[in-house]
Amino acid sequence: MTTLLESCQIAPPPGTVADRSLPLTFFDIIWLHFHPIRRLLFYKFPCSKPYFLESLIPKLKESLSLTLKHYFPLAGHLLYPLDAQKKPIIRYVAGDSVPLTIFESTNDFDNLVGDHPRDADAFYDYIPQLPPIITDIESNHKLLKVLALQVTLFPGQGICIGLANHHAVGDANSIVGFIRFWASINKLGGNEEYSNLPFFDRSLIKDPIGIDSIYWNQMKEIPLKLPSFPLPTKRVRSTYVLNESEIKKLKDLVLAKFPGFVHASSFVVTAAYVWSCLTKSQTPGGQETIKYNDDEMEFFLFAVDCRARLDPPLPGNYFGNCVSYGLGKIRHQELTGTDGFFMAAQAIAEEIKNRANDKEKLLEGAENWVTEIWSLKQKRVFAVSGSARVDLYSADFGWGKVRKMETLSIDGEDYAMSLCKSRDYEGGLEIGLTLPKLKMDAFAVVFAHGMELCHNT
Structure with a gap:
């Protein structure tokens, strides 16, 4: 109570x-x-x-x-x-x-x-x-x-x-x-x-x-309103942590698969691993009964902080919004296949290289962002809230480090995760998910099995 x-x-x-x-x-x-x-x-x-x-x-x-x-x-x-x-x-x-x-x-x-x-x-x-x-x-x-x-x-x-x-x-x-x-x-x-x-x-x-x-x-013609809490969510909330060693193993696997791979960052391999595990766990063979067209496109939506990327750059303490977005794209069959993790990493890394890290392309077509985002409403989009750089665990009010951070905003999304620095593992990342229980159970099995294979490689 x-x-x-x-x-x-x-x-x-x-x-x-x-x-x-x-x-x-x-x-x-x-x-x-x-x-x-x-x-x-x-x-x-x-x-x-x-x-x-x-x-x-x-x-x-x-x-x-x-x-x-x-x-x-x-x-x-x-x-x-x-x-x-x-x-x-x-x-x-x-x-x-x-x-x-x-x-x-x-x-x-x-x-x-x-x-x-x-x-x-x-x-x-x-x-x-x-x-x-x-x-x-x-x-x-x-x-x-x-x-x-x-x-x-x-x-x-x-x-x-x-x-x-x-x-x-x-x-x-x-x-x-x-x-x-x-x-x-x-x-x-x-x-x-x-x-x-x-x-x-x-x-x-x-x-x-x-x-x-x-x-x-x-x-301007859209009525301004505040959505209420998305209750009942009919979901469970779980946290998954990848420590620095596990993230390095994922990076090594990607580099072994694609020698010379650029942008094998902690964000790329973590996001790719969760994206591929989640999609595999929710297709036939897992707990999901919905069938998807193999050629249907899957999208990964992530925010890109533009402060240091603008010309002239904004200071890191600029208060307001200063983010664009990246949109990794891959066919459903590729994402759920044997090489799904590798294909997902490649799709995310290519988007970072060609859009997020190219100052000339960073704001290219920005006048179309609203219509582009709206066009995704009927698509299969996996979104991420937060980033590998977000560190709220060190926000000490005098009571010590944060024991646990939760992002409730992802409850309002069909298909999303939260991401932040790990509390307990230097160099590690923490992933938050909310899913119906059967789907979470299926994801947990696929996630754990993949990490076991990773450890044995």
Whole structure:
């Protein structure tokens, strides 16, 4: 059982942030109608309810307020114009704040932070909903909060921090930067000079052909709404970890198959292995009864951070969205065949080489991204949330490393995984999946069998 203890609003310290608005670039506008991003951070930190309420919560509120002084857009609103001749913006005005809820749970903390299959619905007790959209007739806009937070105590066991954010305010790099900054202030205090503060200057993103207007014209007639939690999910949630040695074995197999293979990165081999295992486990011979056309195309969709790839490059602390995408393509028969893993690795690596790592092609055809993504809706697409560079396990609020991170956003996708650095293995990667139980059981068998063959090679 989970019980509400407090609801409050946290704002930057009074007088520390001037009223300010930020335009949305085409990197932001493309996410206007995307579902909220939902993350959970579990900390093993046994404490009593009085200590939690009297010591930890006041400190969390204070450190969050100090953090919002620098990350002010997260306290503001997305302003969605009712007049389609105008464009949406992110706006902060004095008094804006972030909703924070405090809960207590008597549920089994240790079960939640395991890697084994767990009921995916059980995690929604710990994630906040973004507040309802408000129609402001005076300003002729719809107002949408872009961030909501929840802190849940498991007495004598641990703490969970839940975040829900609208994707238009920032990508994973931006939100992870916010979380790590908040954690640092909570642990170390807020009386020092900080480096690597968020950078908000949109003028460095060049848009000579007006891609932002092209996107807005394609989206402005779509009603703005917040999707509810995808409950019941009818899924289980499991975690799979590949350590550095296992990833090296996968790389060695690829290089042995394709001498001179370029881009045999940890991301490429991990994504290819999961993609091929998942597809094989859900075709005849596994638990899946649906038959697929051998010539049907399978797609692998992944985000590409453009900050360092733009000309001129953006600083790594740029706050907002700055991602394009890659789309690996392969025929179903090739992906489920004996060499499925190798073919998947080749398809992903080729996309990185020819699109993601080619500065001249990085934004080529960007004006068509919205229609390209929409065209995939009826296709077999395996998407990845996060990246091999995402490191939230080191976000220490003073309670030690994160015990477990979960990305609930993938519950809203038919076919997706989360990816991040491993908590326990330097150089390792952690994969999160949510699937119906029979499909997860089938995947687990194929995944384990493949790794056993890998170890024996």
